[in-house]
Amino acid sequence: xxxxxxxxxxxxxxxxxxxxxxxxxxxxxxxxxxxxxxxxxxxxxxxxxxxxxxxxxxxxxxxxxxxxxxxxxxxxxxxxxxxxxxxxxxxxxxxxxxxxxxxxxxxxxxxxxxxxxxxxxxxxxxxxxxxxxxxxxxxxxxxxxxxxxxxxxxxxxxxxxxxxxxxxxxxxxxxxxxxxxxxxxxxxxxxxxxxxxxxxxxxxxxxxxxxxxxxxxxxxxxxxxxxxxxxxxxxxxxxxxxxxxxxxxxxxxxxxxxxxxxxxxxxxxxxxxxxxxxxxxxxxxxxxxxxxxxxxxxxxxxxxxxxxxxxxxxxxxxxxxxxxxxxxxxxxxxxxxxxxxxxxxxxxxxxxxxxxxxxxxxxxxxxxxxxxxxxxxxxxxxxxxxxxxxxxxxxxxxxxxxxxxxxxxxxxxxxxxxxxxxxxxxxxxxxxxxxxxxxxxxxxxxxxxxxxxxxxxxxxxxxx
Amino acid sequence: xxxxxxxxxxxxxxxxxxxxxxxxxxxxxxxxxxxxxxxxxxxxxxxxxxxxxxxxxxxxxxxxxxxxxxxxxxxxxxxxxxxxxxxxxxxxxxxxxx
Numbered sequence: 001x002x003x004x005x006x007x008x009x010x011x012x013x014x015x016x017x018x019x020x021x022x023x024x025x026x027x028x029x030x031x032x033x034x035x036x037x038x039x040x041x042x043x044x045x046x047x048x049x050x051x052x053x054x055x056x057x058x059x060x061x062x063x064x065x066x067x068x069x070x071x072x073x074x075x076x077x078x079x080x081x082x083x084x085x086x087x088x089x090x091x092x093x094x095x096x097x098x099x100x101x102x103x104x105x106x107x108x109x110x111x112x113x114x115x116x117x118x119x120x121x122x123x124x125x126x127x128x129x130x131x132x133x134x135x136x137x138x139x140x141x142x143x144x145x146x147x148x149x150x151x152x153x154x155x156x157x158x159x160x161x162x163x164x165x166x167x168x169x170x171x172x173x174x175x176x177x178x179x180x181x182x183x184x185x186x187x188x189x190x191x192x193x194x195x196x197x198x199x200x201x202x203x204x205x206x207x208x209x210x211x212x213x214x215x216x217x218x219x220x221x222x223x224x225x226x227x228x229x230x231x232x233x234x235x236x237x238x239x240x241x242x243x244x245x246x247x248x249x250x251x252x253x254x255x256x257x258x259x260x261x262x263x264x265x266x267x268x269x270x271x272x273x274x275x276x277x278x279x280x281x282x283x284x285x286x287x288x289x290x291x292x293x294x295x296x297x298x299x300x301x302x303x304x305x306x307x308x309x310x311x312x313x314x315x316x317x318x319x320x321x322x323x324x325x326x327x328x329x330x331x332x333x334x335x336x337x338x339x340x341x342x343x344x345x346x347x348x349x350x351x352x353x354x355x356x357x358x359x360x361x362x363x364x365x366x367x368x369x370x371x372x373x374x375x376x377x378x379x380x381x382x383x384x385x386x387x388x389x390x391x392x393x394x395x396x397x398x399x400x401x402x403x404x405x406x407x408x409x410x411x412x413x414x415x416x417x418x419x420x421x422x423x424x425x426x427x428x429x430x431x432x433x434x435x436x437x438x439x440x441x442x443x444x445x446x447x448x449x450x451x452x453x454x455x456x457x458x459x460x461x462x463x464x
Numbered sequence: 465x466x467x468x469x470x471x472x473x474x475x476x477x478x479x480x481x482x483x484x485x486x487x488x489x490x491x492x493x494x495x496x497x498x499x500x501x502x503x504x505x506x507x508x509x510x511x512x513x514x515x516x517x518x519x520x521x522x523x524x525x526x527x528x529x530x531x532x533x534x535x536x537x538x539x540x541x542x543x544x545x546x547x548x549x550x551x552x553x554x555x556x557x558x559x560x561x562x
Contacts, residue, residue, distance in 0.1 A: 035523065037491070037544065042522060049491070054469070084542075117524045129505040129517030130465060136521035144489075144496040145469040171469060234515050235504050254465050264524070380519075380527065383511040413526035413537070448523075449537065 001080060001098065001105065005031045007325050008094060008107035010085050010267065013041020014311045015303025015318030016113035017068040020077040023322040026331060031078045031105075033085055033096060035448075039069045041115050042135065043311045046143040054145055057170045059163075061206075061311070062142075068315065087445035088112075088271040090296050095445065102454045109298050109325040112268055113318060116261035116304035119283070120418040121156075121364065122371045122378050122386070125230030125239075126257070134164050134258035141167065148254050150174035153239055155228055156258035157182040158362045159207065164256070166210040169217050176250055178214070178221040179241055181228060181259075183365055190361035197357035200350060230255055259364055263305045266417060269443030271299060277436035280359045281308055282369070283421065284440055291341075292321035300325065309352060316348035370429035371422055378426070379419040381412020389426045398432035400424055400439050413449070416441040466499050477547040488545050495521055495528045495540035498551065506530050506540060510557040530554050534561045 007023055009016045012034035020032040040047040044065025047055075055063055072079060080098055087095030092107045118133045125131065134154060140146040147168060153176050154165055165178045197204060214221060227242040231249075240249040262283035265275060274295040275284045285307050292300040302321040303314030320341050327337040371378055374387030384407045392403045400423050403409060409423055410416030420441050428435045446455075473489035480486070481501055488497040495518045498506055505515035507529050518528035521541045528540040533550055536558025540551070 035542070051470075117522065118520065120525075127514065127516060129515055132518065133520050136519065139521045140466065140496055140499065144492055144500070146466050146496055146500050147469055149465060149467045235517070380516075380525065383509060383514070413529065414524065417524045417526075449539075 001031065001078070001103065002029075004106045005029055005078070006107065006329050007031070007109045007111065007322070008033065008105065009111045009113060009322075010034075010088075010094075011041065011113035011115055011303070011305070012036065012039040012072070012079070012081070013043060013113060013115045013303060013314065014065070014068060015115070015305075015314040015321075016041070016111070017072050017318070018315040019111055019113065019302060019318035019322035020079070021068075021071045021075050022319050023326060024075045024077045026326050028326060028329070028331065029078070031080065031107075032072070033080050033083045033094075035082070035084050037081050039072050039079070039081070040065050042139070043115075044069065045139060050142065051145070054142075058142060058167055064311070084448045084450075085267060086448045086450055088267050088299075089445075090272050090299075092298050097448075097450055097454065100454075102450060102458055104458060107298075109300065109328060111292070111318075111321050111325065112294075112299065112301045112305055113303045113314070114264045114267060114305040115314075116308060117264045117417065119259045119262045119364070120422065121257070121259040121368055122376050122419075122422055123228050123230070123257075123368075124373050124376050125232070125236065127377050127380055128230050128232050128236045129234070130232070130236030130253050131230045131255045131257065134160055134256045135261075137256045138164050138167070141171070147171050147173045148175075148256075151176050151252055152254045152256060153177050153179065153250055153252045154256050154258075155179035155181060155225070155239070155241070157364060158258050158260040159358065160261070161258045162207060162210050162214075164258070165214055165219065165221070169214060169219060175219055176252055178219060179225040179228065180221055180223045181225050181368070182223070182362060183226075184224045186361050186363055189363060190357050193357035193360050196353045199353040203354045228257075259368075260362055261304065261308055262421070263308065265305065266415070266443055266447050268294065268299070268301055268305070269440065270445050270447050272296060273299060273301070275440065278307070279436075280356065282364060283308070291324035292317060293324065298328070309348075309355060313348055313351040316344040316351065319344045320348070366425070366429065369422065369425040371426055378422045379407075379409040379412065381414050381418070382408040382410075384409040384419075386422075386426055389423055390430045393427055393430040393432045398427060400427065400441055403427065404441055410441050415443075415447065465502060465504075468500055477545055477549075479545050479547075479549040479551060481551045482553055490545070492545050493521075493541050494530065494532060494538075494543045494545055494549070494551055497545050498530070498540060503553075505553070507554040508556060513556070529558065531558060536560060
């Protein structure tokens with residue numbers, strides 16, 4: 001690894017892979033840093049090592065990733081797997097951990113392609129062992145061939161829930177129930193966006209096929225479910241929910257939940273990139289121009305960490321950002337940049353036709369996001385409840401950071417990754433600042449853990 | 465809770481999970497190995513001693529903190545198994561080896 005690169009890309013999912021390959025094709029010395037042992041990101045995880053049989057179970061969309069990954073292997077990109085980035089600042093100094101050794105490197109251009117994370121939505125019992133994200137279930141399946149023993153329950157709202165249920169069905173996993181928490185009135189909310197979504201009807205068709213397959217297999221999906229709770233002492237023993245005005249409960253040792261995905265903004269935030277609240281996607285996202293330039297000179301962001309658009313959109317956005325970097329570095333003229341960008345821009349526009357429909361259809365009800373039950377833990381690390389936060393709001397504290405100082409909410413090992421959004425929603429619902437105004441926790445390095453020994457082992461020049 | 469689709473993986477390493485010796489496939493993350501072994505919880509919290517287990521498996525929730533080869537606060541979802549690795553549940557905040 002060199003001390004300096006013209007372009008450093010962080011994240012080897014679809015955006016980072018596409019960006020790295022096109023930049024290298026233009027002769028650029030590019031480093032691609034990724035925390036996983038192999039390229040692909042979460043979406044194309046374990047692409048190179050997965051047995052063919054399992055890849056088939058995951059569907060055609062997963063197998064698309066093969067082309068991207070092999071293009072990386074054929075390229076001159078300096079690729080560093082198993083690399084944690086723990087710091088980035090406005091001077092584009094990157095603190096990383098590679099082979100357990102900390103290093104500082106610099107770059108003229110940095111492209112953040114860290115992807116998305118699942119939206120944390122606290123509900124009673126969500127901290128019990130045996131309650132996991134649906135994405136976690138999918139990672140176990142993709143990377144390790146591990147699936148639930150019979151009797152799992154899937155619950156939540158979002159395309160991944162349906163996809164995972166379908167993948168489990170094909171893997172022969174018996175599910176006790178799939179509980180769809182999407183409220184019925186979301187259909188109306190989404191209807192105006194249907195004509196545009198029909199322009200890319202293959203996405204809708206795929207969803208309908210999944211639904212049909214699940215129905216034919218006799219797997220019961222209940223719609224318009226509410227009041228989800230997980231119950232148990234040392235771990236989950238059962239779940240309860242409300243459906244058609246009735247309370248129900250199911251015994252289970254595993255509940256997989258999903259409430260959509262949000263951009264993973266931790267590193268961009270620590271660097272000081274400005275973010276805005278996106279009302280339709282119900283999340284914070286970085287301020288970007290249409291090339292992916294953030295509010296900080298030389299830092300670009302592409303893919304789901306910029307805005308949720310899915311894997312194909314990420315690929316196009318990654319290439320656009322890389323082309324922009326080539327231009328910023330003086331390697332291509334503005335005319336060539338615009339010409340090179342044409343196709344990706346067109347394809348990206350087409351891909352995005354589905355988004356307004358999906359965003360509206362899977363809009364998470366405000367009531368759920370603002371954690372109605374006072375006893376529910378919001379900050380999993382410091383065990384701060386929704387009631388604690390509402391108390392702070394009642395005492396006149398309206399700013400997320402203020403509430404953090406007061407309650408320790410967000411001060412644990414996850415650094416607020418799991419509670420930041422919930423706090424903003426609770427504050428807004430309790431009469432504090434609007435979600436968009438209440439602000440987000442300030443991000444601070446190191447954004448991933450390293451020991452004091454590792455930090456101290458940096459050479460004095462590097463620390464300067 | 466979980467089962468393996470492939471019961472006979474080719475390459476195995478032997479690790480110890482809370483005193484129990486287990487054979488697991490090469491390249492697996494500690495979190496996956498622990499879940500497949502049926503371990504019901506992986507740590508207790510420093511605040512209330514409540515049991516917790518892996519939640520996100522993608523490095524953002526920090527629920528899977530375990531003691532790995534004597535080092536506390538290791539994210540089990542980010543560490544891969546090695547022959548002879550010793551994995552223990554973490555109780556509370558975890559104590560650094562002296």
